[in-house]
Amino acid sequence: MTMSASRKSDVYSFGVLMLELVSGCRPNTAPENSKCGTLVKWTHYAIASGKQMDTIDPVLKERGPPFKELTTFLKIASLCTSDSPDNRPTMKEALQQLSQLRTEIAQVRNHTE
DSSP: OOOOOOOOHHHHHHHHHHHHHOOOOOOOOOOTTSSSSSSHHHHHHHHHHHHHGGSSOOOHHHHSSSSHHHHHHHHHHHTTTOGGGSSSHHHHHHHHHHHHHHHHHHHHHHHHH
16 A cells, blocks of 8 residues: 555545545544444445444434435445545546535425425
8 A cells, every 4th residue: 555645545535524524423433332443434334234324413314415315425425435446436426426416405405395
């Protein structure tokens, strides 16, 4: 593993930031009852176990976007933090996915108002 920055490491860092936003947790922590150690590992484990809602900040669950949109955001963040750099999207692809998600959230809000 090299210590030089790359576009794929930038995508990873962006994914970590996304996980911090959606979970309200710091990147070097996971819940005490988790044996995963880090936010990234905990999130990947939760998604694989079908427990992705456990990783979402309770405030967002209560007042944020609907479940589908929260889990989509979480999945984009998970892709960005894939262990294999080759499996990570480019920043452009991540932005396109987030832009699509923003459009979906706006449509949901327009229908509920």
